[in-house]
Amino acid sequence: MTNTMTGSVTRLLHTIPDALDQLGIGRSTLYELMASGEIQTVKIGSRTLISHDELVRYVDRLKGGTQAKAS
Numbered sequence: 001m002t003n004t005m006t007g008s009v010t011r012l013l014h015t016i017p018d019a020l021d022q023l024g025i026g027r028s029t030l031y032e033l034m035a036s037g038e039i040q041t042v043k044i045g046s047r048t049l050i051s052h053d054e055l056v057r058y059v060d061r062l063k064g065g066t067q068a069k070a071s
Contacts (some may be wrong), residue, residue: 011052012051014049014053015021015043015047016030016050019050023058023059033047033058039054039055
């Protein structure tokens with residue numbers, strides 16, 4: 001996925017540290033969101049990854065007034 005304005009490539013899957021940086025939240029909060037099902041993950045081998053679309057969906061839900069269970 002390429003951002004046409006900057007020419008940069010957006011990753012389709014993010015590692016946990018990448019997702020933390022993207023969302024600006026703490027590790028414990030992210031794990032709580034994952035455990036509650038607020039953020040869905042994918043497993044590839046032993047790696048836990050979060051899709052870029054899932055991060056966008058989560059933020060969109062927050063903008064819509066639906067608060068996450070873990071704050």
